[in-house]
Amino acid sequence: xxxxxxxxxxxAIRTSLRYFVIFLVSLLVIFPLYWMVVTAxxxxxxxxxxxxxxxxxxxxxxxxxxxxxxxQMGRWLINSGFVAILTTLLTSTLAILGAYALSWFKxxxxxxxxxxxxxxxxLPEALIVIPIFKIYSNLHWTDSLATLSLIHAAFxxxxxxxxxxxxxxxxxxxxxEAAQIDGCTPMGVLRKIIIPLCSPAILAVGVVAFFASWxxxxxAVTMISTESKxxxxxxxxxxxxxxxxxxxxxxxxAIVYGLPPVILYMFxxxxxxxxxxxxxxxx
Amino acid sequence: xxxxxxxxxxxxxxxxxxxxxxxxxxVMLVVYPISQAIWTSLTDKTLGAAVGEKINFVGLRNxxxxxxxxxxxxxxxxxxxxxxxxxxxxVGAGLLTAILVNKKFxxxxxxxxxxxxxxxxxxxxSVIIFIWILNSAFGVIGILNQHLPFDTSGGxxxxxxxxxxxxxxxxxxxxxxxxxxxFLAALQGVPEDLTEAATVDGAGPFQRFKTVTLPSIxxxxxxxxxxxxxxxxxxxxxxYLTTGxxxxxxxxxxxxxxxxTAFKYYDLALSSAIGVVGxxxxxxIAVAFLALQSRAEKSNS
Numbered sequence: 001x002x003x004x005x006x007x008x009x010x011x012a013i014r015t016s017l018r019y020f021v022i023f024l025v026s027l028l029v030i031f032p033l034y035w036m037v038v039t040a041x042x043x044x045x046x047x048x049x050x051x052x053x054x055x056x057x058x059x060x061x062x063x064x065x066x067x068x069x070x071x072q073m074g075r076w077l078i079n080s081g082f083v084a085i086l087t088t089l090l091t092s093t094l095a096i097l098g099a100y101a102l103s104w105f106k107x108x109x110x111x112x113x114x115x116x117x118x119x120x121x122x123l124p125e126a127l128i129v130i131p132i133f134k135i136y137s138n139l140h141w142t143d144s145l146a147t148l149s150l151i152h153a154a155f156x157x158x159x160x161x162x163x164x165x166x167x168x169x170x171x172x173x174x175x176x177e178a179a180q181i182d183g184c185t186p187m188g189v190l191r192k193i194i195i196p197l198c199s200p201a202i203l204a205v206g207v208v209a210f211f212a213s214w215x216x217x218x219x220a221v222t223m224i225s226t227e228s229k230x231x232x233x234x235x236x237x238x239x240x241x242x243x244x245x246x247x248x249x250x251x252x253x254a255i256v257y258g259l260p261p262v263i264l265y266m267f268x269x270x271x272x273x274x275x276x277x278x279x280x281x282x283x
Numbered sequence: 284x285x286x287x288x289x290x291x292x293x294x295x296x297x298x299x300x301x302x303x304x305x306x307x308x309x310v311m312l313v314v315y316p317i318s319q320a321i322w323t324s325l326t327d328k329t330l331g332a333a334v335g336e337k338i339n340f341v342g343l344r345n346x347x348x349x350x351x352x353x354x355x356x357x358x359x360x361x362x363x364x365x366x367x368x369x370x371x372x373x374v375g376a377g378l379l380t381a382i383l384v385n386k387k388f389x390x391x392x393x394x395x396x397x398x399x400x401x402x403x404x405x406x407x408x409s410v411i412i413f414i415w416i417l418n419s420a421f422g423v424i425g426i427l428n429q430h431l432p433f434d435t436s437g438g439x440x441x442x443x444x445x446x447x448x449x450x451x452x453x454x455x456x457x458x459x460x461x462x463x464x465x466f467l468a469a470l471q472g473v474p475e476d477l478t479e480a481a482t483v484d485g486a487g488p489f490q491r492f493k494t495v496t497l498p499s500i501x502x503x504x505x506x507x508x509x510x511x512x513x514x515x516x517x518x519x520x521x522x523y524l525t526t527g528x529x530x531x532x533x534x535x536x537x538x539x540x541x542x543x544t545a546f547k548y549y550d551l552a553l554s555s556a557i558g559v560v561g562x563x564x565x566x567x568i569a570v571a572f573l574a575l576q577s578r579a580e581k582s583n584s
Contacts, residue, residue, distance in 0.1 A: 018383060025380050026394060029401060029460060035423060036412045052423045098305045101298035113302055119569045120313050124517040126538035127558040127565070130545050131316035131323070154312040157305055186297055215405035217520040233407045237524060240411055247421075250411055258408030265403035266396045 036258075040064070040251040047247060063248030064256070067239075073253055075228060076235035079145060080257075083220075083231055084213040086149035087156065091209035092202060094153070095160030100190050102161065103168040104176075121158035129222045136223075143225050151223070152213040159212070160205040167201035168194055204268045211261040232257045317562060324555035330545055345556035354532055355540065355557065362536040365451065366515035370508050373455045377462025377507065382492075384463075385470045395467070398460035406457075410524045413453050414440065443533045446526045450534055453521055458514060462507050469503035470496065502579050509575065513568055537561050 039047055041059035067073040098117070102110065132151065133142060141147045171194050179189050195202065217233040224230055230238065236253050239245050324345050326338045349355045384394055401409070417424050419438035428435050439445045473496055481491045497504075519538045522528065528535035528543050535543060541561065545554035 018386070019388070022380075022383055022388075022394065025383070026397060029456070030397060032409075032412045032416060032456065033400060033404070035416060036408075039415060048421055050421075051426055052421075054423075094304050094308070097301040101301040105295060105298040105301075107295075107298040110298070113306070115569065115573065116306075116309060118572060119566060120309055122513050122517070122569050122572070123313065123565050124519065124538045124561060126517075126519040126541055127561045128313065128316040128320060130541070130551070130554065130558075131319040132312060135316060135319060150308070151312055154308045157308070161305075186295070211403070211405075215407070217407050218523075233405065236407050236411065240407075240414070240524070247415055251415065254408040254411040258404050261405060262400045262403045266399050 036251050036254055040248055040255055042248065044246060044248060061252075063246065063250075063252035066246065066249040067253040067256070071239055071249070071253070072228065072230075072235065073232070073256065076230050076232040077257065079229060080214050080231040080233070083145050083149045083152065084210045086146065087152040087213035088206045088209040090149065090153040091156050091160050092206050095157050095164055095205055096190070096195065096202065098157065098161045099164035099168050100194065103165045104186075104194075117158040117161055120155065121162075123155075125155060125216075125218050129219055132219075133222050142223050143229065145224070145229060145231075148220055148223050148231070149213060151219050152216055153209070155219075156209045156212040159208060163205050163208065164198065164201055167198040171197050207264055207268050211265070214261060320555045320558050320562070323552055324559050326552050328551045328555075330549040330551045332551070341552075345553050348553065349556055349560070354535075357532065358535050358537055358540040358557075361447075361534065362516065365447075365454075365518075365534075365536055366512045368451050369454055369458070369515040370511045372451065373459040374462050374504070374507050374511050376455065376459040378466050378504070380459070380463040381466030381470055382496075385467060395464065398463055400460070401457050402461040404457070406520045407524065409453065409457055410521055413449070414525060417449055440525050441530055443530055446530055446534050450522050450525060453525070454515065454518060457521070458511065462511065465507060466500065466503060469500040473499045502582075505575060506579075509568070509572055516564065516568070537564070 038054070038056050040063050041056050041061065042053070043058050043060060046053050046057050098113075101107070102114065136142050136147060175193055175197075176189055179193055184192065214231075215233065216231075217237060220231045221234045221237065224234060227235075227238075232253075236250070236257060239253060240250055325340060325342060327341050327344075328338045332338060380398075384391055416422050417439040419436070419441070422439075424439060435442070435445055437445070439449045477495045477499075478491060481495050486494065516536075517538065518536070519542070522534055522536060523539055523542065526534045528539040532540075532543075537557065538561065541554050541558045544550050544557060
């Protein structure tokens with residue numbers, strides 16, 4: 001056995017087998033996305049054929065036209081963008097402060113604060129979205145994009161803190177001591193040293209917050225009731241529930257709404273991983 | 284990694300000021316709503332209850348009826364099954380693919396970038412794609428259907444057990460690439476000289492995996508299993524928008540039960556009671572996560 005394993009032939013077989021499996025897995029991962037693009041540009045009568053046509057024939061962009069001009073996709077994307085930007089600003093500001101407190105200070109209640117963040121991070125929104133709605137509709141705060149981003153921020157701040165904490169801890173102690181000798185206050189250290197040194201991680205938090213809010217559906221659909229205020233997730237879901245919507249229109253919507261986060265995430269993979277795994281356990 | 288956090292500034296009120304905004308936000312949007320949910324779960328409130336309508340305190344009656352409700356017990360079972368299958372299939376597939384791409388080969392960077400795609404893709408957009416793929420009249424799944432040894436004519440999203448299989452496959456498509464990337468990072472931390480030494484000692488690939496690779500990626504493995512469990516437990520929109528919890532209530536996980544009980548069956552009090560059970564589960568998971576974390580920190584130092 002051991003001799004056969006070492007031969008060139010079996011090596012070649014193993015390598016090609018490996019490539020074959022990799023190819024197969026990639027195909028499974030990419031097919032739904034490929035199928036989305038093909039169907040979105042496919043002529044309606046072709047999509048109804050059996051067996052299904054696996055490549056575009058006479059591609060056209062009517063679906064994109066329809067989602068923007070027959071539906072209000074443009075408006076919805078702007079709404080999503082607005083909520084996401086507000087969420088991003090809130091999250092990065094508060095997460096910076098929280099991570100600073102967790103990484104550079106000793107204080108009573110630190111453990112409790114960490115546990116509170118962890119609990120919030122793991123909490124299924126579906127469990128408390130109804131009481132949230134009840135409370136804030138009594139205050140007439142519902143159906144507002146600003147309120148929505150406040151709720152989004154509350155749920156994504158923990159992730160932001162976990163991304164920033166290890167980055168902040170990585171700032172050399174000596175830098176801090178030197179700054180203190182130069183008369184820097186703790187807030188000065190944060191502003192002049194830590195934030196500039198950790199700007200990649202902060203940027204990652206911004207992107208994570210942006211797309212957490214961008215992709216969120218349940219809170220949005222519960223809080224927002226006016227169609228012109230719909231974020232794209234809610235707009236698309238409502239378009240989906242109108243059964244006469246052509247599939248091209250729907251899938252074009254999925255493309256313009258779904259691809260931007262995919263592209264951006266590819267650039268920041270690394271940070272996101274350490275943040276989501278709470279930055280604590282490294283293999 | 285050495286833990287050099289804390290203790291750079293002593294005896295300061297500053298950390299309390301720094302964390303105050305987060306605490307306010309969480310109290311407003313998490314703690315207070317939870318207290319409301321707990322209170323409502325002890326009453327007989329319905330969704331339609333008018334402002335000022337008399338609401339009766341009923342003690343633990345809602346919890347008692349949950350204990351005797353076959354749909355609630357079923358939803359606990361569905362949640363557990365869904366979560367465990369997610370852990371097994373998604374984390375398993377993540378590990379397998381990570382091992383596959385761990386060796387250097389042409390186009391590895393591209394494959395890795397590709398793996399990010401489903402995971403970054405928003406839930407609603409994924410739902411739209413899968414509803415179209417699984418459409419019983421025109422879905423591309425039709426190609427597969429006629430070769431299957433079982434009858435799927437009831438529809439992949441509208442008949443049991445296929446609806447459940449579908450949501451598992453969807454979640455797997457969405458999450459295993461992420462687990463794969465995390466595993467890959469861990470695999471690259473496995474010391475190469477150890478692997479080489481094992482090879483010299485005559486260990487085959489499986490033995491090498493068992494004695495060298497597995498022990499060094501175990502913390503990642505446990506962490507990802509827990510994350511997959513949490514993901515499954517939280518998952519709402521992908522299930523809600525594909526099956527709505529149906530057919531009957533066969534895919535109604537706990538979070539869907541909370542929503543459906545309130546908005547489909549108008550029983551706000553009972554919905555809150557289910558929610559409180561869910562909160563308790565969340566708390567247990569958080570504690571498990573913390574225990575895991577401190578154990579990993581100990582073994583690191």
